[in-house]
Amino acid sequence: MKPVFPVEKTIRERSSIRSYEPRSLTPEETELFHDFIKTLNNPFSVDVSFRILESSDALKGEKLGTYGVIKGARNFIGATVPDCDLALEALGYSMEHLVLYAVALGYGTCWLGGTFDKSAFSHVMDLKEGDLFPVISPLGYPTGKKRPMESIIKWTAKSDQRKDWKELFFQDDFSSPLAKSDAGDFAFALEMTRLAPSAVNKQPWRVVKSQDAYHFYEAKTLKEGKNSVDIQRVDVGIAACHFGLAAAEKKLPGEFKKLPVPEIKTSSEMKYLFSWVLHS
Known part of the structure; x- marks a missing residue:
């Protein structure tokens, strides 16, 4: 199936956005992503589950957090997968497809592995026993202004x-x-x-x-x-x-x-x- 966005342009435009305008997706925008998620598949025939989360989805009054790496984000993409052969590869494949779709529409994203509060996020993801939940991404409106911390992260990771x-x-x-x-x-x-x-x-x-x-x-x-x-x-x-x-x-x-x-x-x-x- 041919991609619904220009592949090279979108891949070259994608970058890790860490500063966001402090506003949530509208219900219409959230539904747009839910509709695209329904079309996602991966070549490894592994069932990847997605949720669009709100930062206010709290556990005992504690908001979802990313240890200061991400600022302002009100929404996140969470993805889980059953622990099976090529499960992590399938999750990476499907979630990157979703990330690129978001980028093509003008939204900001950033892959996060070890820099989010996994305990709090896991509770709102409704994990099933044996599910893997290795990554999340913020999803929102880039501020266009980088924080000093962002430049340091980018430099140390040599992300360019x-x-x-x-x-x-x-x-x-x-x-x-x-x-x-x-x-x-x-x-x-x-x-x-x-x-x-x-x-x-x-x-x-x-x-x-x-x-x-x-x-x-x-x-x-x-x-x-x-x-x-x-x-x-x-x-x-x-x-x-x-x-x-x-x-x-x-x-x-x-x-x-x-x-x-x-x-x-x-x-x-x-x-x-x-x-x-x-x-x-």
């Missing part, structure tokens, strides 16, 4: 920088970088993948082109704490969303599938997740 092609995309094995000319029509989808956001901008995805497939790997660079999830799998899902939307816009043939682990020599921190398989 992205890895070069040769560090992310490979031909047949991890010792041979993939040239843009060898990617052909898929060079656009890979470039959109390169621009995807990730936790502290680690860009933990690697893609190996081999015969009629693009194999996606997680390059694990962050350690999850006790009782926490591997947030970098969400990041790979976000990157896959960029690839999938770009491929759909250009009507490139293929689909995401989980295959038997490819016979490609990898290091211990590299984990195969799924592939984009070209249709003949």
